[in-house]
Amino acid sequence: MPDDDATPEAEPEAASADGDAEATVASAATTLDPEATELLARLEAQLGDAVIEHGAAYGDVVVRVRPDAWLRTARVCRDDLGCDYLSFVSAIDWMPAPLLVDEGSGDTSTPAQPRETTYGTAGSDGRYQVFAIVESTQGARRRMVLKTDVDEQDLRAESWVSVYPGADWHERETWEMFGIEFDGHPALRHLYLPFEFEGHPLRKDYPLLAREVKPWPGLVDVEPMPGEDAGEEATPAVEAP
Amino acid sequence: MTTGTELPPPGQLPEVHVDPSMLRQLAESQVNVELDTGDMILNLGPQHPATHGTLRLVVRLDGERVIAADPVIGYMHRGYEKLTEFRTYPQITTLINRIDWLSSFANEVPFISGAEMLMGIEAPPRAQYIRTALTELSRIATFLLFLGEMGLQVGAITPAFYGFRDREYVLNLIEGVTGGRFHPNFNRIGGLKDDLPWGWYSECRSTMAKVLASCDEFENLVVGNPIFEQRTRSIGIIPAELGAAYGVSGSNIRASGVDWDLRRDGKPYLPYNELDWKVWTHPDGDSFARYWVRLQETRESARMVLQLLQQMPAGPVMAKVPRIIKVPEGEVWVNTENPLGEMGYYIVSKGATGPFRVKIRSASFSNVSILPWMLRGVYVPDIITILASLYFILGDIDR
């Protein structure tokens, strides 16, 4: 299992001032203290080849497992690793959001995300990923981030309700927001949204309607002075933070 | 008794051997048919005094006893996780202190410390101390309201006013520093917006004395009261392992005997290890235990704030941060001990001025998810006691 190093490739141009901070960021992200590595080793011992990839995110172990071993992972975590506390189950849509506004219009109301699709710690082999965090309230009190991939054509994942009853609501919310079916879930029905709501809002391609209704007040330009320097571009598009 | 089928002539009725138990069962079914008592479906909410906002509880009653309860949430859903994808970090700080609006400063701390971890920036010690003091002050404000509110839900009108009166002093303290009573918006990546105003220490010490006095008042008025004990002892018991499996956190799980407090056991995010304080637990796990644990935690927080004032280091409150903040790529999970329970943010950043995805884990969402299990076979008045003792905020549930 290659210890996938999650050092950030894109060198952020604005953070050049704190070069040394850059080094500490990289090291803090990847180092795993002994307890975390021991926890990871015990998990891998139980699951064997189901663990595809693992990484570290600021002191927490991130483990990606095969979709068919998702329920087994939960049972292993609760029974063998002592992670009796389920923090949450949710999903991520890795596709970059479509550009709402054409490039040159100087609309900086939304932070400009990179256009190409990159996957976070422990990678992903598809657009959707279900991820959960389990913690232990006894003993070493460690935490673990578990991820599994979801096939884009057939959005399915195993439900954790039989192991952690608390997952019931989390999975209902994830189904509602991302459209990922959970097999074995007692009653997948709407939790937040009214029952006649179509579409899955947290998907990246789902538009934020509030922003299309009202024009952005920041777009108004100061009209150029009448007469000779009308050609000069009105307000230098200040690089908005 | 299905009519309509042609009965054979009397003489030829088939010889039927009927055993006695069948007869009793037949008689009973006869009775049930007559007394066909259908269950009553009662809608508690979304406008209801006991639901702290817009939670709707569809309850199926048999007389006054609950057969099944199904919480319906989403009336306050503002879609924060979607909004965070369209905002920069300073703008999200103003957003997230509206999730649990009673302890709003405590909401900002995990998000900002997560962003600081991603950027590798360390807030100066004085800023860390002021952050801890303001988090504990918002905890005191939330719990004071709870101590009064629980009395109101169980029937006593007076404690609610004591709770609100003492909470005003604490809110004035927070407003003195941050400028906002409810939504301070005081955290910045790398530290705080400003430093403490002149005279804040003395005002804080006198307020903490008032808080401790009001805790004793609640002890006498509510905890000592036998009617309150009768109404809350062994009502709504949460077993420790089931609570953990449902994700119940904070004082609710500590009241079931789980000695787990993220300020001490979780990732170090604020200088709690430099203070000496005790994590309070209670073995019973019933509504009384939850009230009692929160009362002790209010006192503990007041003592903590006094210690913080003692050891407050001098120095700047803002680290050196580039003017345009671009958080480098990476993922971080930061969870803190908010007054209502474990509040955490899973921030996925791709190097832009705003995060790519923020998963907001709010405490009340899981605390309320245990309700269908807890409310089976409970009286109607006890539903209200359990709802009050769980102490959830609707903004926290619906995000």
Next chain:
Amino acid sequence: MKREIKGMLTGLGVTFKTMTKPAVTVQYPHEREDPPTRARGVIALKEENCTVCMLCARQCPDWCIYIEGHKEQRPPRREGGRPRSVSVLDRFDIDYALCMYCGICVEVCPFDALFWSPEFEYSESRIADLLHDKDKLGEWMQTVPEPEPLEQGAVSK
């Protein structure tokens, strides 16, 4: 049984004791309790400092600042120099019906044109009247207090 009776009586004692002590109510219209100096009541605009850089309007999460300006020719500072072109503010409205008092605009303004003032008695009967123009924002400039001194141990910025 004795513990219960004592519990009941101490409860009565608490309410009686509170009845004898003076109430904490501040009777608002007659008595006033003014908010702390840092209270974020309303945003005041100092028009001379504003250079129509639009940063506040861009950074506002609620999109409630509407600005319009135009450019003008100003005589050069030194006599031989080139005439300066300066942006002048035509319209600077803040819609207080939308504003959530987060303070990003006051903070992000590079020319210190926006200030907080603890003034809070500006409610209107019609929600549309909450859209205040730059004259009203200018009037509030008088109510902006001096920044108060900091606690010991603070390093003044």
Next chain:
Amino acid sequence: MIAFDIGWGTTLAIKAIIVLAIVPLTALILGYVFLLKMMSHMQSRLGPMDPGGFHGWFQLIGDGVKFMQKEDIMTKEADRRVFALAPAVVVLSTFLVFVVIPAGPRLVVAPLDVGIFYALAVSSLSVIGVLMAGWASANKFALLGALRAAAQLIAYELPLVLAVVGVVIQAGTMNLQGIVGAQQNGEIFGWGGLGQPYILTQFIGFALFMIAAQAELTQPPFDMPVAESELVAGYMVEYTGFRFLFFFIGEFGTAFAFSALAATMFLGGWSVPWVHGSAADVLGPLVLFAKVMLVAFLMFWARFTYPRLREDQLQALAWKWLIPIALINILVTGVLKVAF
């Protein structure tokens, strides 16, 4: 006092009209002094200060006018006649109790011989009114509130009556004037200076009466039927405007009535030890009013301090504790009565 004789019919009518005028006034006074001012001071706030200038005395009258001009809403599925009649029945029971309360040697509408028995019997009429209200409003919360009220009021009739039996044994008569007389010229171990208010000998009876009266009035710690944090307003939830005013008058009028009964039976009613004859007619009402205020203070003090008992707990309290103690109290009083 009145020179010419105007026949007992008209005097009865005049007295009845006076009582009809007094009851809303007493409800107003009690509501204002205790519900508005005392409750707020107990909660470290001032209560209404602006209406009417000095300490907001006009507040409740203003509320009354507000209620009267409010629209009278009746839900579509409501059982119209029963819905309209319910508040009348509740208030009727309050007026009937006042008939028998003496405010002076001659200031009583009808000095019935069965005085106290009549008063308690009539006060339980309100149960029917409450049930009617709960049933007619076609609202689940109201129905729950009404059923709880029925169970509670019936359960607390018994301790109420048993608490009074001690006094009746000691006074030898059920006529309220007789009870007041007995207390006026009885003496404690030979010293007749202070008369013999039955609270000294019947303090258990007094405590039981107060607890049972608290339950009859559905006030905390027994306010299950009107549990504002659960059933929003119990059986009163669908009532608005003038009909709600009826319930308000009913509630505080009955509170005044029970305080007056308690004052009459345990604190010597209108009697002051040294004053007899016609002077008592002038002083009587004031003395009674002062004693009523004292008793009502105890009632409302408990109301603003205690949380609410669940209905199965308050039933257990009634059947397992109050009734046995009341029976023992009657036994002891009977034995002492015979012995001395």
